[in-house]
Amino acid sequence: MVRRTLIYTYMGIYLIFGAGTTIIIKQMDMITIKDHNFAHPYIQCTNLFLGEALCLLIYMTYKSIKRFRNRALKYKHLHRSGSKTLSKFYEKLGVLSFGIPGILYVFSIYLMFIGLALSAPSVYQIIRGVITLPVLIFSLIFLRRRFYRHHYLGIFLLLLGVTIVAVDSIIEKSTSSSDPLIGGIVLIISQLIAGGVFVYEEYLMSKMFVEPIQAVGVEGFVGLILSVLVLIVLNFIPCENKDFCYGGRVENTMQVVGDILENTMLLILFVSSFFVITVLYWAGIYTTRYASALTRATLDSARIVVVWIYSIIVGWETVLWVEIIGFGFVVFGTLVYNEIVIIPCFGFKESVEQHRLEANYTPDI
Numbered sequence: 539m540v541r542r543t544l545i546y547t548y549m550g551i552y553l554i555f556g557a558g559t560t561i562i563i564k565q566m567d568m569i570t571i572k573d574h575n576f577a578h579p580y581i582q583c584t585n586l587f588l589g590e591a592l593c594l595l596i597y598m599t600y601k602s603i604k605r606f607r608n609r610a611l612k613y614k615h616l617h618r619s620g621s622k623t624l625s626k627f628y629e630k631l632g633v634l635s636f637g638i639p640g641i642l643y644v645f646s647i648y649l650m651f652i653g654l655a656l657s658a659p660s661v662y663q664i665i666r667g668v669i670t671l672p673v674l675i676f677s678l679i680f681l682r683r684r685f686y687r688h689h690y691l692g693i694f695l696l697l698l699g700v701t702i703v704a705v706d707s708i709i710e711k712s713t714s715s716s717d718p719l720i721g722g723i724v725l726i727i728s729q730l731i732a733g734g735v736f737v738y739e740e741y742l743m744s745k746m747f748v749e750p751i752q753a754v755g756v757e758g759f760v761g762l763i764l765s766v767l768v769l770i771v772l773n774f775i776p777c778e779n780k781d782f783c784y785g786g787r788v789e790n791t792m793q794v795v796g797d798i799l800e801n802t803m804l805l806i807l808f809v810s811s812f813f814v815i816t817v818l819y820w821a822g823i824y825t826t827r828y829a830s831a832l833t834r835a836t837l838d839s840a841r842i843v844v845v846w847i848y849s850i851i852v853g854w855e856t857v858l859w860v861e862i863i864g865f866g867f868v869v870f871g872t873l874v875y876n877e878i879v880i881i882p883c884f885g886f887k888e889s890v891e892q893h894r895l896e897a898n899y900t901p902d903i
Contacts, residue, residue: 542877542894544828545825545828545829546876546878548821548824548825548828548829549821549825549829549833549837549876551817551821552818552821552822552825552834552837553837553840553841553844554844555814555815555817555818555821556818556822556837556838556841557841557844557845557848558814558818559811559814559815559818560841560845561845561848562807562810562811562814563582563811564845564854565807566582566804566807566808566811569801569803569804569807571797571801571804572797576797576801576804578789578794579651580648580651580765580768580769580772580788580789581769581789581791581794582811583644583647583648583651583765584762584765584766584769585808585811585812585815586647586815587640587644587758587759587761587762587765588758588762588812588815589758589811589812589813589814589815589816589818589819590754590755590757590758590761590762590815590816590819591755591758591759591761591762592755592758592812592813592816593751593752593754593755593758593816593819593820594751594752594754594755594756594758594759595755596751596755596816597749597751597752597755600751632746633746633748633752633753633756634756635742635746636739636742636748636753636754636756636757636760637756637757637759637760638738639735639738639739639742639757640756640757640758640759640760640761640764641760641761641764642731642734642735642738643731643732643735643757643761644761644764644765644768645728645731646728646729646731646732646735647728648768649724649725649727649728649731650666650725650728650732652721652724653665653721653722653724653725653728665722665725665726665729666725666729666838666839666842667697667700667703667839667842667868668697668700668729668839669729669732669733669736669835669838669839670693670696670697670832670835670836670838670839671693671697671733672729672730672732672733672734673733673736673737673831673832673834673835674693674832674835675733676733676734676736676737676831677737677740677830677831677832680737680741681737681740681741681744681831683830683832684896685832686889686890686892686893687885687886687889688874688875688877688880688881688886688889688890688893689832689875689893691871691874691875691881691886692836692871692872692873692874692875692876693832693836693871693875694871695867695868695870695871695874696836696839696840696867696868696871696872696875697871698864698867698871699863699864699865699866699867699868699869699870699871700839700842700864700868701864702860702861702863702864702867703842703860703861703864703865703868733835736826736831736832736834736835737831739753739757739823739826739831740826740827740830740831743823743826743827750820750823750824750826750827751820751823753823754819754820754822754823758819769789769791772787772788772789773787773788773789773790773791774787775787775788822834825837829876832875833875833876836871836872836875836876837872839868839872840868840869840872842865842868843865843868843869846861846865874886877890877893877894
């Protein structure tokens with residue numbers, strides 16, 4: 539049994555560091571280098587997987603220190619009671635099974651970057667915010683998960699809030715997009731893959747015993763190898779569009795490294811993002827293990843509220859009352875889904891109690 543306080547702690551860390559990652563990347567993109575802003579999503583993608591792969595190094599170090607004190611840290615194929623056995627394919631792969639979601643995540647991230655280039659930022663945000671929907675559908679179909687009425691209400695309110703914010707952003711801050719139809723389709727595909735990754739991780743966690751930090755480290759290591767290979771290819775593709783290319787190619791890694799080393803603030807942000815991402819994915823995989831993939835997805839959607847508040851404080855955004863209403867729905871929906879706010883009527887309280895009983899949460903004392 540797991541204490542709710544522990545679960546909420548992981549959730550809180552994931553929310554805060556998720557917002558921190560977004561803020562750091564946005565701050566990096568706003569820094570001017572020579573005659574252009576520093577906007578290198580492919581380098582940032584590689585940095586993301588580098589931070590995730592650090593979890594594997596942390597795990598290996600921790601395992602070495604505790605080797606003679608705690609034999610339980612050694613990887614074992616232990617199926618949880620009541621769960622189906624793994625297929626021979628996964629039995630042979632063992633912990634390397636988590637490399638599969640790593641590969642899928644690389645495709646998801648690159649599709650997101652392409653979709654953002656073709657779409658308006660507001661459209662990008664709304665599609666990013668509705669990741670809870672594919673995760674909900676995949677969880678029902680593939681995990682056979684049971685959700686309760688407070689879960690469905692929370693998801694509905696969250697999606698309603700995200701929609702209000704995005705529509706208002708489109709009306710008040712309309713931006714051009716080169717190909718909104720193709721961009722929207724690409725973004726939807728990217729979120730379907732990302733939602734699949736969340737559910738896939740939960741599936742593997744339910745079928746085998748593995749230290750979560752080891753699992754996310756393997757996922758990051760595989761993703762790092764693939765993203766580096768893609769980065770090498772991009773360095774040889776000619777491109778003259780200054781909005782999407784750099785130095786006459788889609789990416790120019792050596793010039794980017796030079797820019798980072800020449801700008802102190804950029805260097806600090808780049809290194810900071812590396813460690814923030816490590817903590818983010820560490821907390822994320824524990825949230826998936828002890829709560830669910832859908833819980834993690836609700837926090838992904840809710841992080842836009844934290845980013846919005848920070849943006850207002852530093853002057854990136856202006857206060858729009860419609861957005862306040864929309865973000866209010868996002869916050870309330872997230873709190874309802876995660877049982878932090880319990881509606882005492884219409885059977886919602888009984889719904890929460892039944893879910894907690896079946897989930898074997900230990901009450902906090």
